[in-house]
Amino acid sequence: MKKDLRILREQNRQKKNHTFWKICALIVDSLGQKTIAFFITVHEIWILFLSSMRSIFSIWFFRRQFVEQLYSFSVKTIPITTVLSIFLGLGALVQGIYQSNPFVPRVYTVNVVFKSLVIELCPIILSLVLAGKLGASLAAEIGSMKISDQIDALKTLSLDPVGFLVLPRLLAGFIMLPIITIFANFIAILSVFFASSVVSGWISPLEFLRGIQLDFRVFELILGSLIKPSLFGILIAFMGCYFGLKTVGGAKGVGKASTNAVVISAILIVIVDYYLGVLFL
Amino acid sequence: MIEVRKLCKSFNGKKVLNKIDLEIRENEIFTILGPSGHGKTVLIKLLVRLLEPDSGSISYDGQDISSLSKREFNEMYKKIAFIFQSNALFDYLDVKDNLSLYKKLHTKLSEKMIMDEVLEAIHFVGLGQDILNKFPEELSEGMKKRVAIARAVIKLPSYIFYDEPTLGLDQGNIVKVIELIRSLKKDVSLTSIVVTHNIHLMFEISDRVALLKDREIVFVGDKDNISNVMLQNLYEKGEDYEL
Numbered sequence: 001m002k003k004d005l006r007i008l009r010e011q012n013r014q015k016k017n018h019t020f021w022k023i024c025a026l027i028v029d030s031l032g033q034k035t036i037a038f039f040i041t042v043h044e045i046w047i048l049f050l051s052s053m054r055s056i057f058s059i060w061f062f063r064r065q066f067v068e069q070l071y072s073f074s075v076k077t078i079p080i081t082t083v084l085s086i087f088l089g090l091g092a093l094v095q096g097i098y099q100s101n102p103f104v105p106r107v108y109t110v111n112v113v114f115k116s117l118v119i120e121l122c123p124i125i126l127s128l129v130l131a132g133k134l135g136a137s138l139a140a141e142i143g144s145m146k147i148s149d150q151i152d153a154l155k156t157l158s159l160d161p162v163g164f165l166v167l168p169r170l171l172a173g174f175i176m177l178p179i180i181t182i183f184a185n186f187i188a189i190l191s192v193f194f195a196s197s198v199v200s201g202w203i204s205p206l207e208f209l210r211g212i213q214l215d216f217r218v219f220e221l222i223l224g225s226l227i228k229p230s231l232f233g234i235l236i237a238f239m240g241c242y243f244g245l246k247t248v249g250g251a252k253g254v255g256k257a258s259t260n261a262v263v264i265s266a267i268l269i270v271i272v273d274y275y276l277g278v279l280f281l
Numbered sequence: 282m283i284e285v286r287k288l289c290k291s292f293n294g295k296k297v298l299n300k301i302d303l304e305i306r307e308n309e310i311f312t313i314l315g316p317s318g319h320g321k322t323v324l325i326k327l328l329v330r331l332l333e334p335d336s337g338s339i340s341y342d343g344q345d346i347s348s349l350s351k352r353e354f355n356e357m358y359k360k361i362a363f364i365f366q367s368n369a370l371f372d373y374l375d376v377k378d379n380l381s382l383y384k385k386l387h388t389k390l391s392e393k394m395i396m397d398e399v400l401e402a403i404h405f406v407g408l409g410q411d412i413l414n415k416f417p418e419e420l421s422e423g424m425k426k427r428v429a430i431a432r433a434v435i436k437l438p439s440y441i442f443y444d445e446p447t448l449g450l451d452q453g454n455i456v457k458v459i460e461l462i463r464s465l466k467k468d469v470s471l472t473s474i475v476v477t478h479n480i481h482l483m484f485e486i487s488d489r490v491a492l493l494k495d496r497e498i499v500f501v502g503d504k505d506n507i508s509n510v511m512l513q514n515l516y517e518k519g520e521d522y523e524l
């Protein structure tokens with residue numbers, strides 16, 4: 001009886017051990033597959049990027065598509081940008097006033113608000129929001145073309161899908177995001193000015209101007225409103241196109257593609273933003 | 282002439298086509314008949330290189346297409362028109378732009394000349410001008426199919442591929458599509474390749490026929506040589522087919 005029990009216990013232990021190793025193997029296996037899938041994705045993205053760069057000389061051929069994209073990247077995003085930047089400015093101002101104490105001259109507060117808006121807040125928040133708006137719609141648009149054979153149809157009409165779909169969107173992102181960001185900066189600063197100086201009289205207009213000019217560096221402006229947004233624009237457009245072109249499997253696939261496009265481009269934007277800061281500041 | 286030699290294709294380790302040999306002659310209507318899900322769409326897409334084969338070769342007039350560069354193949358696509366099972370009309374463009382896109386991007390014709398060709402094509406498929414400003418979602422299935430055919434013929438191709446041209450159409454529309462396929466052969470002397478599971482359509486239009494079953498071509502030849510037994514065998518597992 002006792003011996004039986006011992007055997008049983010031993011068997012049980014072995015079984016547990018067995019399941020343990022099995023689970024370990026499963027985890028390693030799935031990690032391995034994920035890693036491989038990750039590198040395949042990186043490789044594919046690289047190939048797509050190269051082939052869109054190669055088709056850059058055909059942009060004149062696809063100029064109509066390019067103009068259409070410029071339009072949808074700019075005009076359609078103006079309302080959302082305006083609202084966003086007004087409140088970004090106000091939010092930054094409230095925060096700045098709250099954080100500063102009576103011993104800090106108000107010009108410094110204005111200076112901090114101005115710099116954080118132009119270098120960091122406007123470009124990154126705007127890009128994140130536009131990643132949601134433009135990235136998702138790009139991925140969904142191209143994804144539904146993919147699942148309904150329209151991408152193949154382009155090929156049979158001797159039109160290169162990369163030149164026809166990807167390149168115009170990439171260039172539109174590259175050109176329009178800086179322009180939108182400059183516009184957003186302008187609106188945000190204007191709203192700060194109105195709130196702090198015109199409406200509340202917290203600071204005089206002259207002082208406000210002095211706050212902006214304090215330690216003014218052109219390079220910071222270039223970084224915040226040209227370099228960052230143009231890179232983010234490429235990222236947004238590119239991720240939208242990549243995940244759109246990769247779509248498989250019906251409406252569900254389209255949904256997945258647009259979610260992926262938004263999530264991945266948002267993560268990449270934040271990471272790239274950090275490295276740009278490290279590199280340039 | 283299109284020659285296919287030992288063509289194989291599999292997806293995720295599952296073989297869909299095995300050692301396909303075909304010869305499609307100039308100015309004939311060649312039909313590939315087979316039950317649903319037996320790889321007809323895969324085969325016809327391989328023929329125009331929308332899919333890459335695992336092995337085997339396809340050549341047009343003696344030129345192997347797998348050796349062509351992307352650019353050369355884009356040139357070659359100018360001779361080929363493909364009508365998709367799902368029509369694949371560009372749904373963000375209206376009918377006029379769907380039809381004129383190719384001409385606008387690949388020719389230097391004036392706007393007016395392009396418009397004339399669009400009108401000619403749309404009349405050829407038996408549709409009226411009023412359709413030109415509509416978007417694909419506003420059209421019936423029969424109209425979509427005919428617009429897809431118009432978009433194909435406006436290229437003035439030498440080869441035209443149809444994937445299930447009569448799928449989802451009523452009898453009236455089927456008759457019209459059959460007439461179109463025939464007149465494209467007679468009037469413009471196109472080489473047509475039709476893929477279908479519709480036996481009636483196959484007998485109506487074909488010059489020669491290939492029967493595709495279980496990954497392989499089981500018969501190639503004149504349609505008069507097809508016996509009832511062959512057809513019964515083709516569909517013996519009770520797959521769906523229209524007569």
Ligand SMILES: Nc1ncnc2c1ncn2[C@@H]1O[C@H](COP(=O)(O)OP(=O)(O)OP(=O)(O)O)[C@@H](O)[C@H]1O
Binds near residue numbers: 318321
């Ligand atoms: N992209 C793909 N990935 C995986 N499997 C595929 C893919 N395309 C086709 N298949 C498989 O290949 C087989 C043949 O499909 P295909 O679409 O060629 O059939 P079909 O003969 O055209 O059928 P139908 O008459 O219904 O259109 C199917 O079993 C399908 O599951």
Ligand SMILES: [Mg+2]
Binds near residue numbers: 321322323366444445
């Ligand atoms: Mg099919």
